[in-house]
Amino acid sequence: MASKVIHALYTDDDVLMDAVKKVRAEHYHIEEVFCPFPVHGLDKAMGIPHTRLAITSFMYGCVGLTVAILMMNYIMIEDWPQNIGGKPSFSYIENMPAFVPIMFELTVFFAAHLMVITFYMRSRLWPFKEAENPDVRTTDDHFLMEVDAGNHDVDQLTSLLGDTGAVEIKVIDKEEDNH
Amino acid sequence: MYTLSNRLRLFSIILMVVGLVGLIIGFTQAPSSIEEVKEMMAAHDAHGGGHGDSHAQTGGHNEGHSEDAHGGDAHYEHVLHQLQNKPWASLYAAAFFFFMIALGVLAFYAIQFAAQAGWSPVLFRVMEAITAYLVPGGLILFVILALSGFHVNHLFVWADPEVVAHDKLIQGKSGWLNGTGFIIRAAIFLGGWLLYRHFAVKYSRKQDEDSEGNKWYKKSFKISAGFLVFFIYTESMMSWDWIMSFDPHWFSTLFGWYVFASLFVSGITTIALITIYLKSKGYLEFVNDSHIHDLAKFMFGISIFWTYLWFSQFMLIWYSNIPEEVTYFITRIEDYKLPFFGMLVMNFIFPLLVLMNSDFKRVNWFVVMAGIVILCGHYIDVYNMIMPATVGESWFIGISEISAVLLFLGLFLFVVFRALTKAPLLAKGNPYLEESKHFHY
Numbered sequence: 001m002a003s004k005v006i007h008a009l010y011t012d013d014d015v016l017m018d019a020v021k022k023v024r025a026e027h028y029h030i031e032e033v034f035c036p037f038p039v040h041g042l043d044k045a046m047g048i049p050h051t052r053l054a055i056t057s058f059m060y061g062c063v064g065l066t067v068a069i070l071m072m073n074y075i076m077i078e079d080w081p082q083n084i085g086g087k088p089s090f091s092y093i094e095n096m097p098a099f100v101p102i103m104f105e106l107t108v109f110f111a112a113h114l115m116v117i118t119f120y121m122r123s124r125l126w127p128f129k130e131a132e133n134p135d136v137r138t139t140d141d142h143f144l145m146e147v148d149a150g151n152h153d154v155d156q157l158t159s160l161l162g163d164t165g166a167v168e169i170k171v172i173d174k175e176e177d178n179h
Numbered sequence: 180m181y182t183l184s185n186r187l188r189l190f191s192i193i194l195m196v197v198g199l200v201g202l203i204i205g206f207t208q209a210p211s212s213i214e215e216v217k218e219m220m221a222a223h224d225a226h227g228g229g230h231g232d233s234h235a236q237t238g239g240h241n242e243g244h245s246e247d248a249h250g251g252d253a254h255y256e257h258v259l260h261q262l263q264n265k266p267w268a269s270l271y272a273a274a275f276f277f278f279m280i281a282l283g284v285l286a287f288y289a290i291q292f293a294a295q296a297g298w299s300p301v302l303f304r305v306m307e308a309i310t311a312y313l314v315p316g317g318l319i320l321f322v323i324l325a326l327s328g329f330h331v332n333h334l335f336v337w338a339d340p341e342v343v344a345h346d347k348l349i350q351g352k353s354g355w356l357n358g359t360g361f362i363i364r365a366a367i368f369l370g371g372w373l374l375y376r377h378f379a380v381k382y383s384r385k386q387d388e389d390s391e392g393n394k395w396y397k398k399s400f401k402i403s404a405g406f407l408v409f410f411i412y413t414e415s416m417m418s419w420d421w422i423m424s425f426d427p428h429w430f431s432t433l434f435g436w437y438v439f440a441s442l443f444v445s446g447i448t449t450i451a452l453i454t455i456y457l458k459s460k461g462y463l464e465f466v467n468d469s470h471i472h473d474l475a476k477f478m479f480g481i482s483i484f485w486t487y488l489w490f491s492q493f494m495l496i497w498y499s500n501i502p503e504e505v506t507y508f509i510t511r512i513e514d515y516k517l518p519f520f521g522m523l524v525m526n527f528i529f530p531l532l533v534l535m536n537s538d539f540k541r542v543n544w545f546v547v548m549a550g551i552v553i554l555c556g557h558y559i560d561v562y563n564m565i566m567p568a569t570v571g572e573s574w575f576i577g578i579s580e581i582s583a584v585l586l587f588l589g590l591f592l593f594v595v596f597r598a599l600t601k602a603p604l605l606a607k608g609n610p611y612l613e614e615s616k617h618f619h620y
Binding site (some may be wrong): 056058086100 | 493
């Protein structure tokens with residue numbers, strides 16, 4: 001089923017922010033906004049919930065710390081506790097200062113890399129992925145707001161978007177969710 | 180304008196009086212002769228059973244070089260010196276701790292100017308008021324240092340000519356560690372810091388009256404940059420003189436940075452606590468949650484920086500285990516296990532977990548709670564740096580320690596809040612003030 005969306009293009013981020021607020025005040029559904037750079041406060045204006053990436057990162061860090069501790073406890077203390085340069089290998093805690101650099105690095109390593117991979121997965125980014133850019137100008141100097149036309153009156157919606165300062169308005173028939 | 184409430188004035192005066200009385204009790208309780216020590220230890224051993232043996236084994240590692248010659252009573256004399264040092268050392272630890280808070284705030288203030296920070300100008304008057312403690316705090320510290328440097332008490336072993344006469348290592352260091360040089364250096368450090376403080380506050384007030392062309396602001400910027408250069412050298416030397424020389428046989432190259440991190444984080448925490456207090460009383464309506472958030476981020480970050488330096492110092496010495504260096508940590512781990520590792524929990528693990536969440540950094544009572552733990556943790560840090568060399572295994576957080584903290588806490592509150600009444604709480608001439616008022620993170 002094909003659905004109708006309206007693409008409204010803007011050339012200024014302040015105008016875009018005002019437009020987003022107006023469109024939301026009129027209870028239209030904004031599908032997506034494409035910007036060439038991050039616009040401060042846009043997520044708040046669009047009502048997008050906070051990211052939980054930082055929380056995942058904290059948990060990945062805990063995993064990394066656990067891996068480091070279990071690994072070194074097994075290798076250095078349980079499996080083959082050798083006397084290496086007089087370092088006490090009787091228990092983990094006695095030799096812990098020597099392990100701290102690795103514990104720290106693995107915590108950071110897990111927290112950073114797994115968070116980045118989570119980000120890629122959640123935002124569906126990978127090599128050879130087909131770009132979803134509806135208009136090439138949005139990577140350079142234009143901002144594009146995609147509004148779901150739904151059952152609304154298209155003429156009324158376009159005139160509203162025109163009032164918000166859009167420089168170009170297009171009505172697009174879109175194949176069902178190709179992204 | 181802030182007005183000092185009578186309750187706060189009374190509260191700080193009560194703290195000072197109670198602290199002073201307690202400290203005097205602490206001084207009178209210190210034994211004056213070997214016989215008294217023997218009595219005390221006999222009474223103590225009756226409860227503790229055999230505790231004296233461990234004293235005997237570890238005794239003499241510090242001032243021992245001169246005492247080995249005295250024979251039988253050497254051990255008791257050693258304990259006598261420790262117990263006599265106890266009220267002095269607790270006085271010194273508290274005096275240094277509150278002084279170092281004011282000094283940390285001064286460094287933070289200078290950095291805000293030199294970095295042309297846009298968020299902090301609304302907090303400048305709070306910082307200026309905290310640094311007001313540098314004047315009385317510095318003078319008191321100077322007097323204590325002068326007394327110790329000329330051996331009125333036994334705080335610094337290197338100041339004792341009899342000890343030096345038998346100690347080749349201290350003799351080698353006497354070019355630096357001698358009473359006269361010690362006092363001259365202390366005067367230079369304190370003089371430089373107070374000079375900067377005086378002119379920074381003066382220019383800040385002048386900028387309020389005459390902000391045309393930012394003439395005074397530019398002067399503040401220049402002296403702040405100059406002060407920071409002076410500060411990092413003198414702070415480093417101060418840490419050798421005032422802290423590291425308690426253990427004149429020991430040395431560490433990153434000690435200056437370690438002390439700096441400690442004073443810096445205590446200073447920032449104090450700014451946050453006093454800001455939150457004043458805001459809760461309605462005096463700082465232009466300070467918003469984002470300012471508190473930024474201060475909390477600094478508390479968090481510098482706490483971790485402190486831990487990094489603590490660990491770097493500890494791990495390098497633990498790992499190489501060179502006898503002349505490692506005694507420093509061996510005495511601390513054997514005799515001060517709880518304060519030594521407890522401060523690590525208070526200064527690292529607690530702020531790490533409490534202040535990591537960005538929302539928690541905006542919750543005032545959370546920041547206050549974390550701040551109080553950090554400040555207590557850094558008092559224990561100072562305690563750990565000073566006590567093992569002065570009172571050794573005879574340490575105890577008792578009347579003299581708590582009283583000394585109360586005395587200086589009272590003085591600190593009194594001086595800081597009285598200084599707050601001296602100027603409007605908004606530095607209105609600062610060119611970054613509008614940005615700072617609308618600061619939003």
